[in-house]
Amino acid sequence: MIPARVAATRNSRSATVPDYLLILLAAVVVIALAVYAAQLWRTVWARQRQQAEVLNSQRQRLHDDLRVLASSLLDGQLPLIEGAIRIKVLLDNYDSSLSLAPQTQVFQQLYDATVDVPTHENWKALSRDERRHHEARFAELSEAHDQQAREAARWLLDEGLASRL
Numbered sequence: 324m325i326p327a328r329v330a331a332t333r334n335s336r337s338a339t340v341p342d343y344l345l346i347l348l349a350a351v352v353v354i355a356l357a358v359y360a361a362q363l364w365r366t367v368w369a370r371q372r373q374q375a376e377v378l379n380s381q382r383q384r385l386h387d388d389l390r391v392l393a394s395s396l397l398d399g400q401l402p403l404i405e406g407a408i409r410i411k412v413l414l415d416n417y418d419s420s421l422s423l424a425p426q427t428q429v430f431q432q433l434y435d436a437t438v439d440v441p442t443h444e445n446w447k448a449l450s451r452d453e454r455r456h457h458e459a460r461f462a463e464l465s466e467a468h469d470q471q472a473r474e475a476a477r478w479l480l481d482e483g484l485a486s487r488l
Contacts, residue, residue: 385417389484393476403465407433407472410479426478429471436464 389410396406411430414422421427440457441449449457 382417385413386484389413389417390480393479393484396476397473397480402461403469403472404433404437404461406476407468408437410476421483424483426483427475429468429475433464433468433472437461 392401392406392410392413395401396403396410401409407430410427411422411434414427414430422431437460440446440460446454
C-alpha cells in the first residue's frame with residue numbers, strides 16, 4: 324500500500340501544478356481586461372471633456388455674437404429687421420429660454436413677419452416692384468417696432484446675456 328500511496332501523492336501533486344497555471348493565466352487575463360477597460364474609460368472621459376470644451380467654445384461665440392449684434396442694433400450700424408432676425412436665430416441656438424423671454428418677443432414677432440421674404444439669390448431674382456413691396460413692409464415694421472427692439476437689445480446687453488454665461 325505504501326507504493327500506491329506514494330503514487331497517488333505524486334499524481335495529486337502533478338495535477339495541482341496545472342491548476343496553479345490556470346489560476347495564474349486567469350489572473351493575467353483579468354488584469355489585462357482591467358487595463359483595457361481603464362484605457363477605454365480614459366478615452367471616453369477625454370472625449371467627454373473635448374465635447375464639453377467644444378460646447379463651451381460654441382456657447383461663448385454665440386454669446387459674443389449676440390453682444391455684437393445687440394450693440395450694432397443700438398448704434399444703428401445694423402438695419403432693424405436684419406438685426407432682429409439674426410438675434411432671434413442666435414438666441415434660439417444660444418438659450419431657448421432666453422429666446423422665449425417676454426423682453427425678446429419682438430425679435431420673434433419681426434422674424435415671423437418676415438419669414439416669407441426671399442433671401443440671397445432669391446431676393447436678387449425678385450422684380451423691382453416685389454423688392455419695393457418688401458422694403459416698404461420692412462419700413463412699416465421698423466417704424467412700428469423700433470423702440471421695442473431697441474429696448475430688447477438693451478435688455479439683452481444689460482441683463483439677459485449677463486446672467487447666462
